[in-house]
Amino acid sequence: MIICSAVTDLRFGDCAKGKVVYNLAKNYDIVLRHCGSQNAGHTIFHNNIKHVTHIIPTGIFWNKTSIIGPQCMLNVPALFDEIKELEKLNIDVVSNLKIDYRAHIITDKHLKEDSNEIRIGTTRRGVGQCATDKFARIGTRAEDIPLLKQFLIDCTDYFYSQTQDEKTILCEGAQGYYLTIDSKYYPYVTSADVTLGSVIASGIPPQSIKSIYGVAKAYDTYVGTRKFQPTGAIFNKIADCGHEYGATTGRRRQCNWLNLDELIQAALVSGTTHIIINKIDVLELVGVYKLIHNKDIKEFSSIQDFKDFITHQIKTAFTNRQFSYPETIFSDNPYTI
Incomplete structure (x- = not known):
């Protein structure tokens, strides 16, 4: 078995x-x-x-x-x-x-x-x-x-x-x-x-x-030649605070706000029972809480509001499709979940 x-x-x-x-x-x-x-x-x-x-x-x-x-x-x-x-x-x-x-x-x-x-x-x-x-x-x-x-x-x-x-x-x-x-x-x-x-x-x-x-992470990163990072010093600040360098190549990762729409789609298709969103502490360090939802940038006044919104949207997406919704876990620790 x-x-x-x-x-x-x-x-x-x-x-x-x-x-x-x-x-x-x-x-x-x-x-x-x-x-x-x-x-x-x-x-x-x-x-x-x-x-x-x-x-x-x-x-x-x-x-x-x-x-x-x-x-x-x-x-x-x-x-x-x-x-x-x-x-x-x-x-x-x-x-x-x-x-x-x-x-x-x-x-x-x-x-x-x-x-x-x-x-x-x-x-x-x-x-x-x-x-x-x-x-x-x-x-x-x-x-x-x-x-x-x-x-x-x-x-x-x-x-x-x-x-x-x-x-x-x-x-x-x-x-x-x-x-x-x-x-x-x-x-x-x-x-x-x-x-x-x-x-x-x-x-x-x-x-x-x-x-x-x-x-996932509290923000998005990507390594490669495709243009991914928008203009703005905040994204370099996120990369610096998050130590965003590839573990294999050492290349600096491009950063962007978390695309919640894409995350939810991937979670639905993958049948996730748990969603772990890492590096919450990085957004707390930079003091800006934004994500992409319905193709628009949405800003929050606190990290708790940011987390609550993500949890609600995930739950809604799963229940609307009559799926059991996953437990959503936010991690601010590089050592543990």
């Missing part, structure tokens, strides 16, 4: 999913990275020390079975570099890390091809090029790499090998809803499905998914 929860980003990534997964993972048997690649960067604080993971699931910090799923793409040297960094912390990676044999490999060729990309503003980690080979059916998979043999599993077989045993699985997403390959913002997207569809494609039946944690 499988009991599953999933953590997914409702915006453009960079919404502190890593923190959420880290705080939940200790309660699960398995953490499954169900999408993404080393272009992701999940920031967590373990024993009060900051760490950034890229492809290895966050469950590794809790000595949990940590699986890189079949929808993921990875570069072998980068994977072993990440393993070495974690082993310096006395974390037992080798005993707990598993890789589905179907995960695709980012090769040196892919990295070279991506090294001068400027049109989309990618992380230049070879993800698009790897995806191209995958769908052309000429790609290299984890099963083709001898160095990975000790880690290889078939997720489906692994999950169902002992059908009488209850397995609790936490699915860790990457990037965000509006960066998935079929997003309305195409072509300014990632090169894979990073929605909850990749959970099912990893061997998790839909009926076993009991909780879905949708993650």
